[in-house]
Every structure is written in structure tokens, then in C-alpha cells.
Amino acid sequence: MAPVKPVIHRSTIENSPLLSCYNRETKKSSLCRLAILETEALEEVMALHQSVISELENPDLYIPYTREEMAGYLNQEHGFLLGMYDETGLGAFRVIAWPGEGKDNLGHCLGIAQSQLGQVIQLEGTNVHPRYRGNGLQCLLTEKAMGCLQPFEREGILLTAVSPLNGRSLVNMVALGMHIAGLKNQNNKPVRLVLRKSLFQESQQWQKGPWVEAGDIESHQKMLTMGLKGHEAKMDAEKGLQVRYGRPLLSHEGAIMR
Ligand SMILES: CC(C)(COP(=O)(O)OP(=O)(O)OC[C@H]1O[C@@H](n2cnc3c(N)ncnc32)[C@H](O)[C@@H]1OP(=O)(O)O)[C@@H](O)C(=O)NCCC(=O)NCCS
CATH class of the missing domain: 3.40.630.30 (Gcn5-related N-acetyltransferase (GNAT))
Structure with missing residues (x-):
């Protein structure tokens, strides 16, 4: 293309x-x-x-x-x-x-x-x-x-x-x-x-998995190798910047969850 x-x-x-x-x-x-x-x-x-x-x-x-x-x-x-x-x-x-x-x-x-x-x-x-x-x-x-x-x-x-x-x-x-x-x-x-x-x-639903520290590249690598994606991020007062990994749900799975 x-x-x-x-x-x-x-x-x-x-x-x-x-x-x-x-x-x-x-x-x-x-x-x-x-x-x-x-x-x-x-x-x-x-x-x-x-x-x-x-x-x-x-x-x-x-x-x-x-x-x-x-x-x-x-x-x-x-x-x-x-x-x-x-x-x-x-x-x-x-x-x-x-x-x-x-x-x-x-x-x-x-x-x-x-x-x-x-x-x-x-x-x-x-x-x-x-x-x-x-x-x-x-x-x-x-x-x-x-x-x-x-x-x-x-x-x-x-x-x-x-x-x-x-x-x-x-x-x-x-x-x-x-x-x-x-x-x-x-x-x-x-x-x-x-x-x-x-x-x-339009939007993506996620089956939610573990949180990892944003600066921990090895954990990112591990999650990505398992086929997970980082779909949530937050600043935690104690633990610092955190990223949540999960698996994208197909749209019909999202509909069932709702
Ligand atoms: C990253 C950046 C573009 C974000 O700016 P922004 O759109 O104004 O940020 P937001 O409005 O989402 O800010 C959310 C909060 O973070 C604070 N904040 C934003 N950037 C900040 C910074 N660099 N240092 C400290 N605090 C910061 C804001 O004051 C706000 O806090 P509040 O809610 O208590 O007022 C800006 O910080 C910046 O120009 N940084 C330098 C260049 C850079 O890193 N660019 C991004 C990579 S491309």
C-alpha cells in the first residue's frame, strides 16, 4: 500500500x-x-x-x-x-x-x-x-x-x-x-x-493483568513477550509511575463484560 x-x-x-x-x-x-x-x-x-x-x-x-x-x-x-x-x-x-x-x-x-x-x-x-x-x-x-x-x-x-x-x-x-x-x-x-x-x-476493552514499574524495562519485555499490552498508567505516591498490562478483549467479550 x-x-x-x-x-x-x-x-x-x-x-x-x-x-x-x-x-x-x-x-x-x-x-x-x-x-x-x-x-x-x-x-x-x-x-x-x-x-x-x-x-x-x-x-x-x-x-x-x-x-x-x-x-x-x-x-x-x-x-x-x-x-x-x-x-x-x-x-x-x-x-x-x-x-x-x-x-x-x-x-x-x-x-x-x-x-x-x-x-x-x-x-x-x-x-x-x-x-x-x-x-x-x-x-x-x-x-x-x-x-x-x-x-x-x-x-x-x-x-x-x-x-x-x-x-x-x-x-x-x-x-x-x-x-x-x-x-x-x-x-x-x-x-x-x-x-x-x-x-x-472506537475503544478497546481489556482483561486486566499485573502492574509493573514504568522504569523496569525487563518487566515490560516479559509482559510483551507474553502477548500482553500496557493499557493503564498511574502515578503511585509510594511506588512511583506504574503501568498495568492486560490482554485486549475481542469486542463481543467486552459486550459480555458490560
Ligand atoms: C510533557 C508536557 C508536554 C506535559 O504538559 P501539559 O500538557 O501541560 O501537562 P498536563 O496538563 O497533562 O499536566 C498534568 C500535571 O502535571 C504537571 N506537569 C506537567 N508537566 C510537568 C513537568 N514537566 N514538570 C512538573 N510538573 C509537570 C502539571 O502542572 C499538572 O499538574 P496539576 O494537575 O497539579 O496542575 C510538558 O511537561 C513538557 O513540555 N515537557 C517537556 C517536553 C516533554 O517531555 N515532552 C513530552 C515528550 S514528547
């Missing part, structure tokens, strides 16, 4: 661009505006990106983009950025990509058939300025950005990679209906959890 080159429906954002966000600096709500970013926004995007990277408590949480990579997404050849502006400038952005069949396609980590790699849409990074954290912008920008790509003409596969130590991001991606389906290796060592969601599937 030929790789997806989704159409970006700009009107989805342009018809309803405004949202109110709590600003932690001014301690007031700011009226903010969403926009699909163009190449002219590169300097602003890189400035926000560098400031977010520089204040990460652990640099392993997040692999920075080069200027060239970001420019490649902004020109909308293999991705796009949805940005959020306040009256002072760019406050947040979300990157979505369609990686084609090349090595950057996370489908390789899940053993997705070559013929299906072209259907993969990838959630790349989200950066939220610290003054807007806590407004649920990672989830909101993802949903709005994905809304611009609807309707999919055929079955899309949504993938993303998250550090097992990036609790906020992992909890948010699971809240969006994604599940841990594999691991991404670097230098032959698993370093990222790979999450998946089928865009044509």
Missing part, C-alpha cells in the same frame, strides 16, 4: 482557534489562539524547544530535534506542527509526522508488515512552556491536531515513543487511548516504550 500523505484540514483549527488557558506566571487566564505553523515560525519554535530542553530535570527524557528536522515538519512534507500562541508569542506546540517506510518509522519496532508501514502516523514531540503546564495541552493539542487529519481514507495506525521515565507524557498518551505494544532499542538496548492505537477502532 502506498504511504499515507494525509490532507491537513486547516479549517478544523481556523473555524475554532481560541481557547482559554491558565497562565502560572500572571496567575490569570489568557486567551490563546491555535494555529497550524508555517516555515516562518521556525525561529520561535526552536526558541521554545531550546528553552524546554534546557530546563528538563533529566535530559534522557526527551531527544531534542535538530533545526533541520523541525524545518522538515514545518514545511508539511512529512508532518506538521499545531501551535498555541498567547499575546507574548508561542506557548506550546505538538508535532505530528507521517514517516513513510524509512528507518524512523516506529512500526519497525513492533514488527508491522512492510505493506502497512505507509499507514503509520506518528505523534512526535509536544513542548509546553512551563507557564501553561497543567492545562492538559499535550492531550488537547494532540486531539486537535489529529482532528485536522480526519477523515482517514483507510486504516491509520497511530504510534508514539515515550521514555519510561517521562511520567506526564506516558500518562497522557495512555489517556488518549494508546497502549504499550513494544520497545525501541538504541545501541541494542531498549530505551523507549512504543505505544500504538488503531485509528479505526
Whole structure:
């Protein structure tokens, strides 16, 4: 199947661009505006990106983009950025990509058939300025950005990679209906959890299994080898970030359980 080159429906954002966000600096709500970013926004995007990277408590949480990579997404050849502006400038952005069949396609980590790699849409990074954290912008920008790509003409596969130590991001991606389906290796060592969601599937029911510590890669490997998927994530005050594994139920099993 030929790789997806989704159409970006700009009107989805342009018809309803405004949202109110709590600003932690001014301690007031700011009226903010969403926009699909163009190449002219590169300097602003890189400035926000560098400031977010520089204040990460652990640099392993997040692999920075080069200027060239970001420019490649902004020109909308293999991705796009949805940005959020306040009256002072760019406050947040979300990157979505369609990686084609090349090595950057996370489908390789899940053993997705070559013929299906072209259907993969990838959630790349989200950066939220610290003054807007806590407004649920990672989830909101993802949903709005994905809304611009609807309707999919055929079955899309949504993938993303998250550090097992990036609790906020992992909890948010699971809240969006994604599940841990594999691991991404670097230098032959698993370093990222790979999450998946089928865009044509409404929702998934799970036969619930054990909880594992998010940072315990061996336990993830064990669960995945047993055919289980990580479908729930929570921050436990004593045990830290936890992931629950389970087995996907067929839709009729879900109906029986309800
Ligand atoms: C991950 C990230 C995008 C989440 O931002 P967000 O959408 O604003 O987060 P949420 O609204 O879901 O936040 C939920 C809670 O976590 C807190 N929080 C979010 N990010 C936080 C961070 N980096 N450090 C500490 N607390 C954080 C919020 O304040 C909120 O707490 P509250 O409910 O008590 O107010 C943001 O933290 C960020 O830009 N991080 C740096 C880059 C990164 O890691 N990106 C994700 C990988 S692609």
C-alpha cells in the first residue's frame, strides 16, 4: 500500500482557534489562539524547544530535534506542527509526522508488515512552556491536531515513543487511548516504550493483568513477550509511575463484560 500523505484540514483549527488557558506566571487566564505553523515560525519554535530542553530535570527524557528536522515538519512534507500562541508569542506546540517506510518509522519496532508501514502516523514531540503546564495541552493539542487529519481514507495506525521515565507524557498518551505494544532499542538496548492505537477502532476493552514499574524495562519485555499490552498508567505516591498490562478483549467479550 502506498504511504499515507494525509490532507491537513486547516479549517478544523481556523473555524475554532481560541481557547482559554491558565497562565502560572500572571496567575490569570489568557486567551490563546491555535494555529497550524508555517516555515516562518521556525525561529520561535526552536526558541521554545531550546528553552524546554534546557530546563528538563533529566535530559534522557526527551531527544531534542535538530533545526533541520523541525524545518522538515514545518514545511508539511512529512508532518506538521499545531501551535498555541498567547499575546507574548508561542506557548506550546505538538508535532505530528507521517514517516513513510524509512528507518524512523516506529512500526519497525513492533514488527508491522512492510505493506502497512505507509499507514503509520506518528505523534512526535509536544513542548509546553512551563507557564501553561497543567492545562492538559499535550492531550488537547494532540486531539486537535489529529482532528485536522480526519477523515482517514483507510486504516491509520497511530504510534508514539515515550521514555519510561517521562511520567506526564506516558500518562497522557495512555489517556488518549494508546497502549504499550513494544520497545525501541538504541545501541541494542531498549530505551523507549512504543505505544500504538488503531485509528479505526472506537475503544478497546481489556482483561486486566499485573502492574509493573514504568522504569523496569525487563518487566515490560516479559509482559510483551507474553502477548500482553500496557493499557493503564498511574502515578503511585509510594511506588512511583506504574503501568498495568492486560490482554485486549475481542469486542463481543467486552459486550459480555458490560
Ligand atoms: C510533557 C508536557 C508536554 C506535559 O504538559 P501539559 O500538557 O501541560 O501537562 P498536563 O496538563 O497533562 O499536566 C498534568 C500535571 O502535571 C504537571 N506537569 C506537567 N508537566 C510537568 C513537568 N514537566 N514538570 C512538573 N510538573 C509537570 C502539571 O502542572 C499538572 O499538574 P496539576 O494537575 O497539579 O496542575 C510538558 O511537561 C513538557 O513540555 N515537557 C517537556 C517536553 C516533554 O517531555 N515532552 C513530552 C515528550 S514528547
